[in-house]
Every structure is written in C-alpha cells, then in structure tokens.
Amino acid sequence: MTNRIKEAFLKNANKKAFIPFITSGDPSLEVTEQLVYEMEKAGADIIELGIPFSDPTAEGPVIQEANIRALSKGITTDDIFEMVERIRKNSQIPLVFMTYANVVYHYGTEVFLKKCRELSVDGIILPDVPYEEKEEFAEVCRENDVAFISLIAPTSHDRIKMIAREAAGFVYCVSSLGVTGTRSEITTDIGAMVKLVKEANSEVPCAVGFGISNAASAASMAEKSDGAIVGSAIVKLCAAHGENCIGPVSEFVKELADAVHSA
Amino acid sequence: MSKGRFGIHGGQYIPETLMNAVNELEEAYNRYKDDPEFKRELKDLFNNYANRPSLLYYAENMTKDLGGARIYLKREDLNHTGAHKINNCIGQCLLAKKMGKTRVIAETGAGQHGVATATIAALMGLECEVFMGRKDCERQALNVYRMKLLGAKVHPVDSGTATLKDAVSETMREWTNRIEDTHYVLGSVMGPHPFPTIVRDFQAVISEEIREQILEVEGRLPNAVIACVGGGSNAIGTFYHFIPDKEVKLIGCEAAGRGIDTNETAATVNTGSLGIFHGMKSYFCQDKYGQIAPVYSISAGLDYPGVGPEHANLYDLGRAEYVPVTDDEAVEAFEYLSRIEGIIPAIESAHAIAYAKKLAPTMGKDEIMVVTVSGRGDKDVAAIARYRGEKIYD
Structure with missing residues (x-):
C-alpha cells in the first residue's frame, strides 16, 4: 500500500497533496465515514484518521477535546476498524491512522498492523514514537506493507537527515514548536527543513502540518513542500456543527485542497 | 533496543x-x-540548605507496640520543604x-x-x-x-x-x-x-545514608526496607544501594485507594498491565484498548496510573515486591504514627507505615526494618480531618 501514498502526491499537476485530519468517532462513526467520502470528493488526496487516545500529549485543546468526545461515546479501536471496513467497500483513498504508541502496543502491534493490512490502511503516525524507538513498530509495519510515517520538528536540526533516510510513506514536517492547533503565523524556515529531507532522501514526499488554519497558509506551506496537513481547523468545525458538520467540513476542505493544488 | x-x-x-x-x-x-x-x-x-543527612530514627515505641522487628524511620520529612x-x-x-x-x-x-x-x-x-x-x-x-x-x-x-x-x-x-x-x-x-x-541518582542519597547509618548503629544491613510508590522516586532512592544485597527485602507500597478489586485504585503494579505512556514503557492502569484508566487514591501524590520503569523491572526480576495499601489503612497509619511516635507523616508515607505495621509483628525481634517517611503530614491534616467527618478547611 505504501505506493498509494506516493501516487497520491504525484497525481496532481503540481505534485502536491492535501491531507485533512479528523478524529474517528467525533461526532460519530457514521459521520466520520461520510466525512471520508465527502472529503475525497472535495479534493483530499490522503486522509488522516485519528484513533482517539485518553491522553494525547502532542495535541492542543481542540483535538484533545475531540478525543474525549469520541471516547466518552465508548468508541473503541475495534469499532474504528469496522468503520474502515465499511469505507473500503466504497473508497480506496489512501488512509493513514494517527494515534499514540499505547493504542497500537496494547492492542498488540502485530495484530493491529495485520488488521491495517487487511483493511488496506496505508500508513500510521505515532507522534510519541521518535526515530530511536521506531523499529519496534516500523519493522512490523514493513512486514505488513503499512508505511510508518516519521515526523521532523523545528528542533530536529542534525536529526533530519537520519530520519529522512529511513522514512516511509511521507515525512510529516511539524511546522512549529508546541502541540497541534491553529496558529496565526508560522515562523519556522520550512524550506530549509524540506531541503535537508530531500538531500537525504530525494524520493520521499514531505508534507507540513501543525498550525495551518486557512487556505492561504495551506498554500504557502505546500509551496515550500509537497503538501499540507490540516487537523485542528477541521476538527473545530466538527465540534461546532456536530452531526451537521459534513457540509461545512467539505466546503472548507475544498477550499484548502484547491489552494494546495494550485500552490 | x-x-x-x-x-x-x-x-x-x-x-x-x-x-x-x-x-x-x-x-x-x-x-x-x-x-x-x-x-x-x-x-x-x-547538607547546608536541605538539612541532609536526614535522621535515621529508631522508633522505639512503635517497635515495642508491634512486638516484632526493630523499626527505623528514615526521616525525609525533616528535609527543607518537608519531603524527599x-x-x-x-x-x-x-x-x-x-x-x-x-x-x-x-x-x-x-x-x-x-x-x-x-x-x-x-x-x-x-x-x-x-x-x-x-x-x-x-x-x-x-x-x-x-x-x-x-x-x-x-x-x-x-x-x-x-x-x-x-x-x-x-x-x-x-x-x-x-x-x-x-x-x-x-x-x-x-x-x-x-x-x-x-x-534515581539524585534520590539514591536516601539509601546511601541509610546504609551508613544502619551499619553504624546496628553493625549490619536491614532485613527489609519499605517505601511508598507512586511514580516511585522515594522508593527507588530507598532501594537503590540495597539492590545488590539480595538478603535485604525491598518493599514498595502502592496506593490501593478503595481496594485493588475496585475501580477506585492507583495500584499500578498490582492491577496494571504493560504499556507505553508519558515517555516510557512500564506498567500502567489501562483498559483493554490501552486507554489510560482514571485512578484514585486519597493521596494526591500517589494518584498516578503508572510506575517508574526501574520499579517495573525490579518487579519483573522478583527483586522487589509491591504491595497494595488502601485509603483506610493509610489513614489509620497516619493517625497511629502521630500518636505513637509524635510524627505526623504525609498521607503518601502513611502507606508505607501501614504495611510496616502489618509486617513488623511477623518478623523476629532480632530483625531490622527501615521505613522511609518520605514527607511530613501537615499538608494532609485538613483532608484527614474531613475523612473523619470533621469540618476543617485549610
């Protein structure tokens, strides 16, 4: 499946991908499923599905609250697998799970990734698993043809090359210090980070996330890289509109996707 | 690895x-x-700011009352700011x-x-x-x-x-x-x-001193050292220099809250399972999907769903044992130590005292135990009063 991620970046004229993030089960799994279809129609190239965790230490308040809303409805990892099974009957858009190490580890890393393979889940992102700890998960990912997606941060400096060399799927370039959440401006030199990635691994696409809140900043990030990831700004709409969020989310995703594809 | x-x-x-x-x-x-x-x-x-070395105090009244092992208290409560x-x-x-x-x-x-x-x-x-x-x-x-x-x-x-x-x-x-x-x-x-x-290295001063002090007064190592465990810093400090001495039993006392058979507990080693959280692999209280469980203890300092990785390993190796102590037992020990020795321990430390009370009578009079009083109990007085139905607020 790892090639589908690469293809998702290459299929657009400007070779840039737009990647929206939503928390599975917020406001409900039925709505999450519909959001996947609608976001695909609106121009999403890859979709990041959050599996909620009780203590998401890399998230700001918006996604923290989405996690709590989903968990308080009793949504489990198995429910999310079942939802993906339904999605796969209707859509083959590349899907990437974003969750925390313990959700995978405690489920059983091998069982979890075997399940991902069966459901054609294309990749996983574990923000609390850095380069030094990744083999425990990445090895099982490789066995199951699931991309273990690595992150680089503004503090990574000399670590970027080492991370990029072993990167699978795409490199998730964290735009700013701190946790997820919308920001009024991004001051990091994204271009310099992307350059280091490309020097070490010219093949791997590099998408920027954290803090992107509107079409203008998505376009500006995509210009400096291979794509933009937007989470909190979308999750805010899920929080505000609840069961009626499909319309506002697709409209917003279309705006963002158009901006990225013409960046 | x-x-x-x-x-x-x-x-x-x-x-x-x-x-x-x-x-x-x-x-x-x-x-x-x-x-x-x-x-x-x-x-x-x-030494000159925090008041170290802390005393190793022979708790004569407690020893006599319990009628077993000679009990020494490592007085971390006497440090500046009142704890280890x-x-x-x-x-x-x-x-x-x-x-x-x-x-x-x-x-x-x-x-x-x-x-x-x-x-x-x-x-x-x-x-x-x-x-x-x-x-x-x-x-x-x-x-x-x-x-x-x-x-x-x-x-x-x-x-x-x-x-x-x-x-x-x-x-x-x-x-x-x-x-x-x-x-x-x-x-x-x-x-x-x-x-x-x-x-651990900064807390290891506790066992470094205990070793020296007990050798000076008793001329030999203790049979058991006991400390309360939340994340486990005073316990690892108490254990560390005794780890190579297999004859010294290492006992950590976990907060069982309302009991390890209830959902209102913070006894990680006794009720938790292997997981990855807060930067470490260790034992955690969690559900079958790896969601971290809400934990409960009367003690805010032990109210944590995980335990330090070195403790998890000492448990795996069978080198240390971890016993659960309930709120009721801890409160009773809080009051006991106050009355019998004139020392009001932190409610956290009272968990260690509670287990020491159970263990001492089962040990011989020629045996020695050291219990770390990790902190003083002034901060807990109002809460314990409320636990006993008195309307006192700090």
Missing part, C-alpha cells in the same frame, strides 16, 4: 520535538555527574543552571514537588512555572499559595481527569512549546530517558 532501558521497560517515547532536548540533558548529565565541582555544589546544597522531593530538585536545577537554562517547569500532584521546585528556583534565580491538576489545586490549596509565595506561577490543569497524570501531560506539552531556555524538572523516576536515571 533504545537507550535508558531497565529490562524491557523505559526508553524514550516522546515527540520528535523533544528529542534534542533530552539528548542535550543526557549529555549534560554525563558531563557533570562525576564532576568534582558539581558534586561539591550538590553536597553543599544537600527537594533532593531531586536541587540536582536538576543545578544541572539546569549549568546548561544555561533560565526557566524551569514542573508538574505536581500533592504539591510537594511543585513547592520543592519553586523553592530551588527561588534560591537559584530561575523563573518557575508549575502545572497542577485543578482537583489537586483544590485538595492542596495551601501548597498552591506556597508556590506563589516562592515566586512561581501555578497553572491549574483542566484536561483529562485534572490530576497528576494530566499535569504531567500538560508540562510535556508546555516543554514542546518552549525548549530553548527551559528545563523540565520531572518529579519522579518516570518519563523518557534520562529522567528515570537522573532522578
């Missing part, structure tokens, strides 16, 4: 944003830990200064670690911000004011269960936000490497 492992436990499960910060910390620690000047400064602060927490704060703040950091952040449960960090920050002229669960701020209002008096800024944490684990999460989030000038003074032997090792 990555760095900082204790058996299969430990490691560095943290966001990439923090990796260079923990690497920098590890390098600095390796540079200074054996540096004579650093060691001299540390010892000077231990200061040992670690002195060490880490000294290290932070050497690293050129000008600001420290810390999590706190009962408030003891927050107070100790604020104290050393005041002494060393460091800016200090403490994150504390909103529920704990309410439970320990005096400590919140104490931190403010010492010049620290206290941030109540509303996320999650608004207790210690959420304070740790929030402090980690804050660290990813501002790393350059900031050191995170983690309060226990937990989190990502190198914290479990650094904190």
Whole structure:
C-alpha cells in the first residue's frame, strides 16, 4: 500500500497533496465515514484518521477535546476498524491512522498492523514514537506493507537527515514548536527543513502540518513542500456543527485542497 | 533496543520535538555527574540548605507496640520543604543552571514537588512555572499559595481527569512549546530517558545514608526496607544501594485507594498491565484498548496510573515486591504514627507505615526494618480531618 501514498502526491499537476485530519468517532462513526467520502470528493488526496487516545500529549485543546468526545461515546479501536471496513467497500483513498504508541502496543502491534493490512490502511503516525524507538513498530509495519510515517520538528536540526533516510510513506514536517492547533503565523524556515529531507532522501514526499488554519497558509506551506496537513481547523468545525458538520467540513476542505493544488 | 532501558521497560517515547532536548540533558548529565565541582555544589546544597543527612530514627515505641522487628524511620520529612522531593530538585536545577537554562517547569500532584521546585528556583534565580491538576489545586490549596509565595506561577490543569497524570501531560506539552531556555524538572523516576536515571541518582542519597547509618548503629544491613510508590522516586532512592544485597527485602507500597478489586485504585503494579505512556514503557492502569484508566487514591501524590520503569523491572526480576495499601489503612497509619511516635507523616508515607505495621509483628525481634517517611503530614491534616467527618478547611 505504501505506493498509494506516493501516487497520491504525484497525481496532481503540481505534485502536491492535501491531507485533512479528523478524529474517528467525533461526532460519530457514521459521520466520520461520510466525512471520508465527502472529503475525497472535495479534493483530499490522503486522509488522516485519528484513533482517539485518553491522553494525547502532542495535541492542543481542540483535538484533545475531540478525543474525549469520541471516547466518552465508548468508541473503541475495534469499532474504528469496522468503520474502515465499511469505507473500503466504497473508497480506496489512501488512509493513514494517527494515534499514540499505547493504542497500537496494547492492542498488540502485530495484530493491529495485520488488521491495517487487511483493511488496506496505508500508513500510521505515532507522534510519541521518535526515530530511536521506531523499529519496534516500523519493522512490523514493513512486514505488513503499512508505511510508518516519521515526523521532523523545528528542533530536529542534525536529526533530519537520519530520519529522512529511513522514512516511509511521507515525512510529516511539524511546522512549529508546541502541540497541534491553529496558529496565526508560522515562523519556522520550512524550506530549509524540506531541503535537508530531500538531500537525504530525494524520493520521499514531505508534507507540513501543525498550525495551518486557512487556505492561504495551506498554500504557502505546500509551496515550500509537497503538501499540507490540516487537523485542528477541521476538527473545530466538527465540534461546532456536530452531526451537521459534513457540509461545512467539505466546503472548507475544498477550499484548502484547491489552494494546495494550485500552490 | 533504545537507550535508558531497565529490562524491557523505559526508553524514550516522546515527540520528535523533544528529542534534542533530552539528548542535550543526557549529555549534560554525563558531563557533570562525576564532576568534582558539581558534586561539591550538590553536597553543599544537600547538607547546608536541605538539612541532609536526614535522621535515621529508631522508633522505639512503635517497635515495642508491634512486638516484632526493630523499626527505623528514615526521616525525609525533616528535609527543607518537608519531603524527599527537594533532593531531586536541587540536582536538576543545578544541572539546569549549568546548561544555561533560565526557566524551569514542573508538574505536581500533592504539591510537594511543585513547592520543592519553586523553592530551588527561588534560591537559584530561575523563573518557575508549575502545572497542577485543578482537583489537586483544590485538595492542596495551601501548597498552591506556597508556590506563589516562592515566586512561581501555578497553572491549574483542566484536561483529562485534572490530576497528576494530566499535569504531567500538560508540562510535556508546555516543554514542546518552549525548549530553548527551559528545563523540565520531572518529579519522579518516570518519563523518557534520562529522567528515570537522573532522578534515581539524585534520590539514591536516601539509601546511601541509610546504609551508613544502619551499619553504624546496628553493625549490619536491614532485613527489609519499605517505601511508598507512586511514580516511585522515594522508593527507588530507598532501594537503590540495597539492590545488590539480595538478603535485604525491598518493599514498595502502592496506593490501593478503595481496594485493588475496585475501580477506585492507583495500584499500578498490582492491577496494571504493560504499556507505553508519558515517555516510557512500564506498567500502567489501562483498559483493554490501552486507554489510560482514571485512578484514585486519597493521596494526591500517589494518584498516578503508572510506575517508574526501574520499579517495573525490579518487579519483573522478583527483586522487589509491591504491595497494595488502601485509603483506610493509610489513614489509620497516619493517625497511629502521630500518636505513637509524635510524627505526623504525609498521607503518601502513611502507606508505607501501614504495611510496616502489618509486617513488623511477623518478623523476629532480632530483625531490622527501615521505613522511609518520605514527607511530613501537615499538608494532609485538613483532608484527614474531613475523612473523619470533621469540618476543617485549610
């Protein structure tokens, strides 16, 4: 499946991908499923599905609250697998799970990734698993043809090359210090980070996330890289509109996707 | 296997944003830990500021009353700020200064670690911000004011269960936000490497002193050493220099809350399972999907769903045992030690006293046990009064 991620970046004229993030089960799994279809129609190239965790230490308040809303409805990892099974009957858009190490580890890393393979889940992102700890998960990912997606941060400096060399799927370039959440401006030199990635691994696409809140900043990030990831700004709409969020989310995703594809 | 492992436990499960910060910390620690000047400064602060060495007190009344082992109390409650927490704060703040950091952040449960960090920050002229669960701020209002008096800024944490684990999460989030000038003074032997090792080394002074003191008065090692375990810093400090001495039993007392067969417990080793959280692999209270469980204990300092990785390994190896102690038993021990020895222990430490009370009568009169009184109980008096139905508020 790892090639589908690469293809998702290459299929657009400007070779840039737009990647929206939503928390599975917020406001409900039925709505999450519909959001996947609608976001695909609106121009999403890859979709990041959050599996909620009780203590998401890399998230700001918006996604923290989405996690709590989903968990308080009793949504489990198995429910999310079942939802993906339904999605796969209707859509083959590349899907990437974003969750925390313990959700995978405690489920059983091998069982979890075997399940991902069966459901054609294309990749996983574990923000609390850095380069030094990744083999425990990445090895099982490789066995199951699931991309273990690595992150680089503004503090990574000399670590970027080492991370990029072993990167699978795409490199998730964290735009700013701190946790997820919308920001009024991004001051990091994204271009310099992307350059280091490309020097070490010219093949791997590099998408920027954290803090992107509107079409203008998505376009500006995509210009400096291979794509933009937007989470909190979308999750805010899920929080505000609840069961009626499909319309506002697709409209917003279309705006963002158009901006990225013409960046 | 990555760095900082204790058996299969430990490691560095943290966001990439923090990796260079923990690497920098590890390098600095390796540079200074054996540096004579650093060691001299540390010892000077231990002895002339924090009141070390702490007493090893022979609890004669308790020994007679229980009719078994000779009981010694390691009086960490007599340290400046009233708990063992200061040992670690002195060490880490000294290290932070050497690293050129000008600001420290810390999590706190009962408030003891927050107070100790604020104290050393005041002494060393460091800016200090403490994150504390909103529920704990309410439970320990005096400590919140104490931190403010010492010049620290206290941030109540509303996320999650608004207790210690959420304070740790929030402090980690804050660290990813501002790393350059900031050191995170983690309060226990937990989190990502190198914290479990650094904190243990600074707390190991407890067992280093116990060893010397007991050899001086008894001429031999104790049969058992006992301490309470939340994250486990006073316990690892109490155990560390006895780990190679297989004849010394190491016993950690976990907070069982309303009992290990209820959902209202914080006894991680007794009720938890293997997991990855807050930077480390260890045992955690969690559900079958790996969601961290809300934990409960009367003691805000032991109210944590995990345990330090070195303890998890000592448990795996069978080198240390971890016993559950309920709220009721701890409160009873709190009152017992107050009456029989005139020492009011922290409710955390009362968990260790409670188990010592059970164990001592089963041991011979020629046997010796050392119990660490990790902190003093002034902060808990109002809460214990309320537990007994008296309407006292701090």
